[in-house]
Every structure is written in structure tokens, then in C-alpha cells.
Amino acid sequence: MSHTIDLNINDEIRSVTVRSGDTLLMVLRGRLGLTGAKPGCLNGDCGACTVNTDGWPMKSCLMLAVEAVGKKITTIEGLKNTAIQREFVDHFAFQCGYCTPGFIMNCHSLIRQHPNADDKTIKEWLESNICRCTGYKEIEAAVKSVLKKNK
Structure with missing residues (x-):
């Protein structure tokens, strides 16, 4: 059974028809054309599908679209x-x-x-995402650079 819901995505209200079991990741990519969130493990381990929900990171493969x-x-x-x-980009924090x-x-x-x-808080937060290509030092450096500039 499908129904139409309104989602506030990137400060824009988007109406989309979903099934009750559709994940937010599936809807973002397949119905709204927002392909930046990536399917990885599809069970919440890798973090490739992370989006921000009310300012907090959320693995969109674990959230139903209707929950959004x-x-x-x-x-x-x-x-x-x-x-x-x-x-x-400046810290080459990706491969x-x-x-x-x-x-x-x-x-x-x-x-x-x-x-x-x-440092402890940064390391704890980075544990929720997995990268197989690069070390986390560059990512930590990018975060620290932003934090330093914001002081």
C-alpha cells in the first residue's frame, strides 16, 4: 500500500509517494534523485548513507521514510x-x-x-563511519581545522 507524504529535505518540502517499508535512503535516491547518500552495507554499519536529521547524523538506511x-x-x-x-578538499580527506x-x-x-x-569526541564520532581507502588522520585534521577556525 502506498501513500503520499511531505518531507522537508534541504529546506524544501517535497511530496513523495512511498510504501510503509521504504527506507529514507531508498526514497532519497530512487524517488527524489538525491544520490549523494550512498548505499553501502544497508544495515547501519558503514555510514555511507548518513544524512542530518534535525541537526543529528542519521543513517538513512535505518530510517523509514515515514519516520522523517x-x-x-x-x-x-x-x-x-x-x-x-x-x-x-584542503586536507585530502578522501580517496x-x-x-x-x-x-x-x-x-x-x-x-x-x-x-x-x-580528540576523544572526534574519534568517537568518526567511529560511526567506515572508509576503506584512506586513514582517518586527514578526516580528523579537516574537522580540527574547522573547529579551530570557528573559535
């Missing part, structure tokens, strides 16, 4: 020239790039939720 009604969803497409995006949108969304939330994050 009334929430503010931000995808990588909704970030425009943010400091964390620039610092990822193949598949996991990068998820990491950027997670780091964007981290910076907003913990503007004075210490």
Missing part, C-alpha cells in the same frame, strides 16, 4: 560550500570518495553539536 515526516532532513546536496567540505558524503554529513553535525570537541 515532520523532521528537517539535510543531505549532502543541501550543503553548499560549507567549511567542512572545503577542509576535506575514492564513495564514503565522503556520509563522513561530511557526520562531521558537519559533529561541528554543530560539539563546537569545542576534543
